[in-house]
Amino acid sequence: MTLDDRKLDVLRAIVEDYVATQEPVGSKALVERHQLGVSPATVRNDMAVLEEEGYIRQPHTSAGRVPTDRGYRLFVDRLSTVKPLSPAERRAIERFLVGAVDLDDVVHRTVRLLAQITRQVAVVQYPSLARSTVRHLELVPISTTRVMVVMIANTGRVEQRQVELPTPLDETQVTTLRRLTNEKLCGSKLSDTPPLVQALVDEAPVELRAATVALSTTLLETLVERHEERVALAGTANLTRGGLLDFQGSLRPILEALEEEVILLKLIGEVEPITRVRIGDENEIDNLRATSIVSAGYGPGVTIVGGLGVLGPTRMDYPGTIATVRAVARYVGEMLAQN
Amino acid sequence: MTLDDRKLDVLRAIVEDYVATQEPVGSKALVERHQLGVSPATVRNDMAVLEEEGYIRQPHTSAGRVPTDRGYRLFVDRLSTVKPLSPAERRAIERFLVGAVDLDDVVHRTVRLLAQITRQVAVVQYPSLARSTVRHLELVPISTTRVMVVMIANTGRVEQRQVELPTPLDETQVTTLRRLTNEKLCGSKLSDTPPLVQALVDEAPVELRAATVALSTTLLETLVERHEERVALAGTANLTRGGLLDFQGSLRPILEALEEEVILLKLIGEVEPITRVRIGDENEIDNLRATSIVSAGYGPGVTIVGGLGVLGPTRMDYPGTIATVRAVARYVGEMLAQN
DNA sequence: GACTGGCACTCGCTACAGTCGAGTGCCAAA
DNA sequence: TTTGGCACTCGACTGTAGCGAGTGCCAGTC
Secondary structure, three states: OOOOHHHHHHHHHHHHHHHHHOOOEOHHHHHHHOOOOOOHHHHHHHHHHHHHOOOEEOOOOOOOEEEOHHHHHHHHHHHOOOOOOOHHHHHHHHHHHOOOOOHHHHHHHHHHHHHHHHOOEEEEEOOOHHHOEEEEEEEEEEEOOEEEEEEEEOOOOEEEEEEEOOOOOOHHHHHHHHHHHHHHHOOOEHHHHHHHHHHHHHHOOHHHHHHHHHHHHHHHHHHHHOOOOOEEEEOHHHHHOOOOOHHHHOOHHHHHHHOOHHHHHHHHOOOOOOOEEEEHHHOOOHHHOOEEEEEEEEOOOOOOOEEEEEEEEOOOOHHHHHHHHHHHHHHHHHHHHHO | OOOOHHHHHHHHHHHHHHHHHOOOEOHHHHHHHOOOOOOHHHHHHHHHHHHHOOOEEOOOOOOOEEEOHHHHHHHHHHHOOOOOOOHHHHHHHHHHHOOOOOHHHHHHHHHHHHHHHHOOEEEEEOOOHHHOEEEEEEEEEEEOOEEEEEEEEOOOOEEEEEEEOOOOOOHHHHHHHHHHHHHHHOOOEHHHHHHHHHHHHHHOOHHHHHHHHHHHHHHHHHHHHOOOOOEEEEOHHHHHOOOOOHHHHOOHHHHHHHOOHHHHHHHHOOOOOOOEEEEHHHOOOHHHOOEEEEEEEEOOOOOOOEEEEEEEEOOOOHHHHHHHHHHHHHHHHHHHHHO
16 A cells, blocks of 8 residues: 555654654644644554554554654655755854864864764764875885885875885985885875786886885785775764663663774765665664664765764654765865865 | 771772672671671671771662772772783783784774773873974975975874975975974974974075975974874773663763863873872762773883773772783883884 | 544553561670 | 671562553544
8 A cells, every 4th residue: 555645744743753752652742743634533543554564663552653764764765855954053064174284183073073963973984095096105214124105195194004124225225116106106096006016016126126025015915905994983972862762771782883993884985975874774783773874975076085974873863964964075075175 | 097907808808799799798798708707797897987987888778888989999009919910811912912013003902902801991092292202204295385294203103294385395495304304303302392493494594494484383283282192992882881880870971071082191191100090089080980090101111102091980800900901001012112 | 435533442650558688787795 | 806686777579559641443424
C-alpha cells in the first residue's frame, strides 16, 4: 500500500516532535501541536498503518510512537527541506575560519566549529595525501648518513620522515638529489608516484643510486602504501547531551569506535561532494548502530580532497545538521582554494 | 592523635578492597579478607577513629566505609609500595615502542600503550618546543612572495608556517636568508631565541631586511609566544569502565575538560622527572574533582622535554598506575635519546 | 467510504508498606 | 585494650494499588 499525503504529514510530525522532546509522541499531543485538521482517532488509524509499514514503532504497548531508522530515512529523503542557516550561524562560520595560520589550524578550527554549531561529535579528515599533488620535496641533512625528507603538498599538508642512508652524502650530493627528486615528482599526484619513483631510481647517477633507493623506499612505504590519513575529532562531550536516554546509557562502544582512525575515515572519507546521511542500522560499524552520521566531501573548487562530518543519536535534527555540514564543507573548500 | 600501625593497616586494607570491589567495605568482610589478627569489633573502633580524622567516610549510616581523598593521599604517600611491573608488561612496553618511524608515531603509540595498560585515559604531551633546540630551519619558496619556513627541532618535532613576504625574493636571496637564519639560530633553545632573532634582523643585509622582519615576526609569534604545545589523548572509552558508579554517572564535565588542550597541559606538563599524583580535590580543575591524575616528565637522559600521564577515578590502582607511568616515561625518554 | 467520538483495555510509573540484612555504635566483661 | 553481644539504622528489594497516557476497536455520522 502506498502512503497518502496525510500519513506522510503524520510521520513528519512524529519525527519533528520526537526529535524536539525526546519522548514517544501520542495521537492526542500530535493533533494539538500540528494543524492536521483531523481528530486523534484518525491519526491513530494512520499511525497503525505507519507502524505496519515499519516507519514507526511503540516502545511499549501503552506508549506513544517513535520513528524507526526506516522512518528517519523516509523523512530525510522525502519529507524534510534543508533548513537555511541563520545569518548568525553564517557569520559564526566565517569568523571562525578567517585568521587560520596553518592547515592544522584550519582543521582544528573547523572541527570545533562543527561540534559547536551542531552540538554533536564532529570529525574532519585532513586533506588526503592520495589526492594531493607534490609541491616540493625538501631534503634536510641531519647527519652525513641521515636526511629528513619533508614533503609539502598543494593542500598544505606537510609530512616528514627520516631516512637512513646506506652511504654518507656530502652537501653537494644532497643538493643534486634534491634537484633530481623535485624535477621528477613535483606537480604529480601522490597516488601516481610509484612509476615516477622507479624512474627516479633508474635515472639517478651511480654514486647516488643507493641513496635514491633508500629515499624512494621510505617515500613509497610511508606516504603511498600506508597512505597516512589523519583526522581530527571534537565534541565528544556532546554525546552526554540528552542524559542517558540516547544510546541506552552506554557510551562505551561509541567512544571506542571514535578512537579508531580507520573507523572515522570509513565514516567521513568521502569521494563525492554529496552530503551523505547514514542512519542507525545503515551503518556498517556495529558499535555505531545507534548513531547517525552526516558527512560531506570538501575541497578547493570541485575536486574533493577530504571529508568531514558529524555523528549523533539517530534522534537528531537532520535538516539543520545537513545544512550545517554542507555549509562548513563549502567554506573549508573556499579556505583551501585561497591558499 | 596519631594513628598506630594497626589503624594504618586497616586503612590500607580498606583502600585495597574498595579499589578492587568498588563497594563500601565493612568490618566483618575486612577481617575475613585480611590477616589483621583482631575481631571485627576492634576494627570498627579503628574505623571510627579513621573516620573522625577524615580518612574514610560512610556513604550512608548503614553502609561500609569508603576512603576519602585524604585517605587515598595517605595511602599513596605512606602505605603503598610501588608495584614492580610484570615481565609481560615490560615486554609489552618495549615491543610497542620499537619500530616507531616518527615522532608522531612515538607519541601515538605511547598514548595508546598507556591507555591500554592502565585501562584509563592517557595523555602524552609532545616534546615542548620551549625546551627544544633548533636543529635546522628550512625555507621553501612557495611563490616569489611566499616562503614556507620549516623548523626541525632536536626532539624530532617539525613545525611549519607560511610567511608572506613584503617584497619578492629570488632563489639566491632565499639561499642567503636560509644560511643567515641557520647560522644564527641553529643549536639555540627556542625559549632563548627572541634576542637572537633581533640580532638577525639587525645584521641582515639591506635588501633582505624586510623579508627578515616578516620571517622573524612569524617565528616569534607562532613558535615562541603562543608556544605551540601539542598533546595526544587516548582511552576515553575507559571512563565508562565501572558503569555509572564512578563520576556519579556524568561523564560530561570530564569529557569537556579533556577537550581543552590547555587543561591537559596543565595536568601533565611536568618540569621535573618526579612522578606526581593529584587526587580528587587536590586538582585545580573543577571539572576533574572526581578524578585522580598520575603524571611524570620524560626526556632523553636527565633533561625533561615533556610530560605524560593518566587520568582515572579517584578509586584507582595507585601503585600499579604509578609504576606504569614511571616505566613508560623512562622508555619514551630512551626512545628519544636514541634519535 | 472516510472520519469521529466513545469506551474498554494495556501497561509503565509512582507511591507506599513491609521485610531483610549488612553494617554500625555502644557497653559490659574478659 | 580487646572482644562478644545487642539494639538500631537504613538502603535494597518486593509486592500491591492507583493513576494516566495512549491504544485499538466499533458503532455512528457526514
